[in-house]
Amino acid sequence: MNARFITLDGIDGAGKSTHLAAMRQWFAQRNLPVLFTREPGGTPVGEALRALLLNPATQANLRTETLLMFAARQQHLDDIIRPALAAGTHVVSDRFTDATFAYQGGGRGLPLADIAALEQWVQQGLQPDLTLLLDIPLAVSLQRIESHRSKDRFEQENADFFNRTRAAYLQRAAAAPARYAVIDSNQDKAIVSAEIDAALQRLFEPRP
Numbered sequence: 497m498n499a500r501f502i503t504l505d506g507i508d509g510a511g512k513s514t515h516l517a518a519m520r521q522w523f524a525q526r527n528l529p530v531l532f533t534r535e536p537g538g539t540p541v542g543e544a545l546r547a548l549l550l551n552p553a554t555q556a557n558l559r560t561e562t563l564l565m566f567a568a569r570q571q572h573l574d575d576i577i578r579p580a581l582a583a584g585t586h587v588v589s590d591r592f593t594d595a596t597f598a599y600q601g602g603g604r605g606l607p608l609a610d611i612a613a614l615e616q617w618v619q620q621g622l623q624p625d626l627t628l629l630l631d632i633p634l635a636v637s638l639q640r641i642e643s644h645r646s647k648d649r650f651e652q653e654n655a656d657f658f659n660r661t662r663a664a665y666l667q668r669a670a671a672a673p674a675r676y677a678v679i680d681s682n683q684d685k686a687i688v689s690a691e692i693d694a695a696l697q698r699l700f701e702p703r704p
């Protein structure tokens with residue numbers, strides 16, 4: 497079986513961390529080789545860039561921010577994602593390029609064509625086999641992350657920013673529905689988890 501590349505995305509507070517834990521179990525129960533990783537990050541270079549990008553004191557302008565996201569992604573693809581897939585290991589990434597379209601494109605307003613050009617240059621056609629998009633109304637996500645003590649550079653953004661970010665995610669999913677499972681994360685955790693499991697099941701064991 498070809499190794500699958502799966503990404504998990506959504507606005508902050510959508511429930512990614514919560515459901516990554518359940519996804520680990522899903523793979524473990526089936527004895528499937530899998531590597532969990534994240535963006536920005538996943539490599540020493542990527543983690544250093546992550547620290548820079550998430551630091552509220554960082555003054556990177558929008559193009560610089562976008563290039564740094566893709567710089568981290570290039571290293572991640574070269575050192576981690578492509579080698580794992582080539583070795584037959586499934587890869588689950590906590591965020592990927594959809595986040596750039598949503599945050600730098602939708603949220604901050606960088607033209608989507610600029611992001612698409614970088615996507616092509618860095619990914620050379622590689623796309624996730626499945627993107628699990630956890631969708632949630634902003635008010636609910638804000639309630640859920642209210643208790644965070646310190647917010648990173650993106651979490652400090654305002655409601656309009658996150659509404660645009662959410663809309664950009666949904667637009668991407670609507671434009672290429674075969675790649676996405678849009679999951680309503682404003683439901684009980686067990687239901688969200690069951691819907692994620694069902695999407696994984698469809699990817700790994702498609703019905704004829």
Ligand SMILES: Nc1ncnc2c1ncn2[C@@H]1O[C@H](COP(=O)(O)OP(=O)(O)O)[C@@H](O)[C@H]1O
Nearest residue numbers: 508509510511512513514515640681683684685
């Ligand atoms: N379906 C859910 N119902 C209620 N609370 C949830 C649900 N999913 C996640 N949470 C809670 O919301 C908060 C944010 O979830 P988290 O998984 O950290 O989001 P993310 O990683 O996407 O920022 C956590 O306190 C988590 O326990």
Ligand SMILES: Cc1cn([C@H]2C[C@H](O)[C@@H](COP(=O)(O)OP(=O)(O)O)O2)c(=O)[nH]c1=O
Nearest residue numbers: 508535536565591592595596599600650651
């Ligand atoms: C991958 C990526 C992330 N981001 C943002 C989204 C998140 O706010 C932040 C990464 O944080 P996140 O993955 O949500 O980590 P945590 O759960 O620890 O908060 O980076 C972008 O703006 N563009 C990108 O391309």
